[in-house]
Amino acid sequence: MQDLLFGFISKYVTLTEDEKNAIVSLNIFRSAKKGTTLLKEGQKSNDGYFVLKGCIRTYYVIDGEEKTTAFYTEMEGLTPHCVINKTPSEYFISCVEDSILTIADPEMEVDIFKKFPKFETLCRVLSEELLAKQQINFDEYKTSSPEQRYLNLLQKRPDLIQRVPQHQLASYLGIKPQSLSRLRARILKKNKG
Amino acid sequence: MQDLLFGFISKYVTLTEDEKNAIVSLNIFRSAKKGTTLLKEGQKSNDGYFVLKGCIRTYYVIDGEEKTTAFYTEMEGLTPHCVINKTPSEYFISCVEDSILTIADPEMEVDIFKKFPKFETLCRVLSEELLAKQQINFDEYKTSSPEQRYLNLLQKRPDLIQRVPQHQLASYLGIKPQSLSRLRARILKKNKG
DNA sequence: TGAATTCGTTCACTTAAGTTAAGAAATGAA
DNA sequence: TTCATTTCTTAACTTAAGTGAACGAATTCA
Structure with missing residues (x-):
């Protein structure tokens, strides 16, 4: 299961065995059952x-x-707002499926960054990537209708539509479950007739 | 006009005269007329x-x-997506009012960061702040109706409603100008009787 | 396994935004 | 200042999302 993490990291930086061991020794790997509130x-x-x-x-x-407001799947990461802000969280985080996660306190990071500056580069690159992605995401959300957003999701993250309950998807698209049902029926009709 | 910038920066880090001069010598101050496309x-x-x-x-x-999709006013900054991504821009940027800006190429930044590491700290802090703000913004947008968004804007950035044309505001709120007019009339009616 | 709950769809009705059009008000340029 | 353009508002009509309710299907769990 660590291989998943190292495979992902290897796309950005090359790690030595020492560095990999440093990560493993942090003991940040957790598994959590579907429905668990994190x-x-x-x-x-x-x-x-x-x-x-x-x-x-x-x-x-x-x-x-x-x-x-968001789903995170394989190889996606999240630093909650309350961590950055040092305030109580305004939202919940929970598992949609049985999941394997790394859960890490950024306090740890400081130590690791000192030992292995490479990690700081990795984190900066990842967060820049994330910021850019988020901006585009927001713009797309703002410039499209619920129906367009659904079709867009179907293109970009078809897996989500399979693995996430409809009412959560609906909420994510900014509408009620009934409207999502209707909207899907509408699309089906168009594609037939 | 530099004082505006230094006043802002002083909230985050203290600059020496040397450092201030370094900034001034970069010649990054520009003014642009209303309507100018940047x-x-x-x-x-x-x-x-x-x-x-x-x-x-x-x-x-x-x-x-x-x-x-966004307005930037006094003491707000923007690194366009195309700069981060090294791709052609997907959007326009233009002046809503006659404006005084700093326009800087991040290539420059590298040099400055080397000379004055303090600036890197400043930029990191600012961008973290921005990211957190953006997340909350997106969440608020997703979890509220156009009317709520308008009322929210009225609370948080009342100046925008004065200084920005209605049709741009409407678009920013995700609706048509006609709907914004109607929505405002609706609110006025509620508050009367 | 079986009962209870949650989930997804459909329907009728309500509400609000989109569309088209028209006219008043503000802005800008000659 | 005047004429033209853009901007804002109002109105009537259309379309799509919200609401409340019903019902069968799927899931949960005792």
């Missing part, structure tokens, strides 16, 4: 997450309703 | 922008229609 609203935490296998989601609870 | 779709550029005075916006042109 972070609760109001909670303080310093943990960042990286998905090796499975799927996790972030969601707000507003007027008793879940509003899913 | 970056066009399809264009390649390495320039990052920081607004000292005035207001700039980013917008896409989709099916001949402008879709405004």
Whole structure:
């Protein structure tokens, strides 16, 4: 299961055995059952997450309703807002599927960065990549309708539509489950007739 | 006009006269008239922008229609996606008002960082702050209706509503100008009776 | 396994945004 | 200042999402 992580990292930097061992010795690998809540609203935490296998989601609870704002699947990572901000979390994080994650406190990072500056480069590159991706994501969301967003998702992350419950997907697309059902029926009709 | 920049920077780090002079000698201060296009779709550029005075916006042109995705006002900065990605720009950037900006190529930054490591800290802190802000922004956008978004804007950036044309605001809120008019009339009615 | 809950779809009705059009107000250029 | 253009608002109509309810299917778990 570590191989998943090292395979991913190898796309960015080359690690020596020493460096790999340093990572393993941090003991950051965790597995979590479907439905497990990793972070609760109001909670303080310093943990960042990286998905090796499975799927996790972030969601707000507003007027008793879940509003899913993001899904993270294989080789995607998340540093919750509350970690950066040192404030109680405004949202929940939970497992959509049984998952294998790395869970790491950025405090650790400082030590590792000193020992292996290579890791700092890795983290900077990853976060820049993430920022760029997020910007484009937001722009796409803003410039398209729910139907377009669904079709876009179908193109870009077809796996999500299979592995995530409809009502969570709907919320992620900014609509109600009933509207997603209707929208899908509408698309099907168009493609037939 | 440099004082605006140094006043802002002083909130994060303290600069010596030497360091201030180093910045001034970079000759990064520019002024631009309302309506000036700073970056066009399809264009390649390495320039990052920081607004000292005035207001700039980013917008896409989709099916001949402008879709405004962001406004940047005093003490806000923007590194366009095309700079990070080294690709042609997917959007336009233009001045909403007569503006005073710093326009800097990140290539320059490397030199400055070497001379004054303090600047790297400054940039890292600023970009982390920005990332956190953006995440929250996106989440708020996703979890609220156009009307809520308008009311939210009224709270958080009341100046924008004064200084930006309605049709650009509407686009920014994800709706048509007609809908913004209607929505405002609706709110006014509620508050009366 | 069987009962209970959650989930997904459909329907009828409501609400709000999109569209088209027209006219008033503000802005800008000659 | 005047004329032209752009911007903002209003209105009538269309379209799509929200709401509440019902029902069968799938999932959970005791």
